[in-house]
Amino acid sequence: MSDDDIDAVLAITSSIIDSKVGTEDEPSLYILVPFNDPDFGPLLKTTDPNVFKNAIDSLRAEGGGDSPEMSLSGLQLALTGAPPESEIFLFTDAxxxxxxxxxxxxxxxxxxxxxxxxxxxxxxxSRRRKRAAAEDLAQVSGGLAIEVTMAELPAATSIITQSSTSSLVSLLQANRNPGKADNFTFSVDESVRKITVYIAGTSTTFSLTNPSGVSQESRNNRGPLITASQSVGNFKTLQLKAETGL
Incomplete structure (x- = not known):
């Protein structure tokens, strides 16, 4: 990443940290693992969010370009050094x-x-095969693989913040090859307070049907089921009206 990209990452991580201070989702430990090629690490641990922010701010790009980097080595180090049930954000352009x-x-x-x-x-x-590992690892962990330009990265902050809360429960997660139509169902009970649908992909079309049989098409941004929507990069988020049932 360039120095400008690092500044953008600092802005986003600062926003995420600030949104969680004083809440039940405030981390007890912050971990930073830089990576490039051929190096990765060292691992930094701190309980002070300002120390964490300063460490990101002190990073500087070396060489630039988009050659392959040691991102999985950095991720492996983070996973071995982090407490159980941690949430990890990996920023990469290679x-x-x-x-x-x-x-x-x-x-x-x-x-x-x-x-x-x-x-x-x-x-x-643009490198479908090259980014497949990231998508697979995100899905295994229950996380997201958001594809954006650097200009779109700040707009993705709200998606990240919404998805990184302790009250989040996954009702359905599925992955399908492009071009294949399919049907998915999930159950909503009385404990669900806010239903958010995340859809990754380009030129995605869909139809939603609630337990009462009311439907809404993806081309209709305003309708009986969707209360709000947001699109950034390859990602679309939908807020749905809660109704118990299938």
Whole structure:
């Protein structure tokens, strides 16, 4: 990443941290693991969010470009050093050079029950095969793989903040190949207070049907089921009117 990209990451992480201060989601520990090629680390641990922010601010790009980087090595180090059930954000604009670590990282994710969110920026967006590892790891962990340009990265902050809360419960998660239509169902009970749907993909069309049989098409941004929507990069978020049932 360039120095400008690092500044954008600092702005986003600062926004996420500030949104959680004083809430039940405020972390007890902050961990930073930088990576590039051929290096990764060292791992920084601190209980002070300002120390964490300053550490990000002190990072400087070396070389630039979009050559493969040691992102999975950095992720592996973060997973081994973080407490169980941590939430990890990985920012990258380059494919992983160390994809041979994918199965090891999956094992660590499952063992620690950690969530990994990938923020994939411009240079990697057009490389479907190269970013597949990120999408697979995000899905295994219950996290998101958001593809945006650097200009769109600030707009993605609200998506990240919404998805990184202790009260979040996944009712359904599914992954399908492009171009294949399918039907998905999920149950909503009385304990659900806010229903958010995350849809990743380009040129995605869909139809929603609530338990009463009322439907709404994706081309209709205003209707009986969707109360609010937001699109950024490859991601669309929908707020739905809560109704118990299938």
């Amino acid at each position: 494919p992983a050079k160390d994809t041979h670590l994918k199965s090891t990282v999956i094992t660590l994710i499952e063992r620690t029950k950690s969530v990994v969110n990938f923020m994939i920026t411009a240079a990697l967006r």
